[in-house]
Amino acid sequence: MKRFTLCVICVKRYILLAPKLRGMGKGKLNAPGGKVEGAETDAKTCVRESLEELGIRPISLRKRGILKCAFVGNPKIFEICVFSASRYEGTPQATEEMGKPEFVSIRNIPYGKMWPADKYWLPLLLSGKSFEGEFQYQDENTLISHRIRVVN
16 A cells, blocks of 8 residues: 545635645646655644645644545556645745646636546535545546445
8 A cells, every 4th residue: 555645735715735846746736745754643744745846834733534546457556545735834936846826716616627526525624524535446537436435
């Protein structure tokens, strides 16, 4: 199993998204996040990746969910710990890993430019719910099956 984090920065009625420039999900709009390294905690990974990818430090992280993703033909499961934050330090900026970040209205989230699973869990996060989800992909653009549930 590979463990990752994702940090959804939500300020007022907007979320911060940027295009991924390399690696898995290249070209997709995403929130900052990445692989947990060594004995690093999920929260520390979330902060480190936000700094590396967008030049910001999220404040008052809140763990919101766990996503487990699998790809046909790949035995590894990708487990993603999803956090949210409504405040951050620094100025969002493009880096080598992510392009120009933009705040997008939660009324106009461009799900078609994001991971297919995002349309299932992101509305739960934005409505204040916590969740657990399992997603099976054929490839990065094709979601075969999903199961998601709200947890308290």
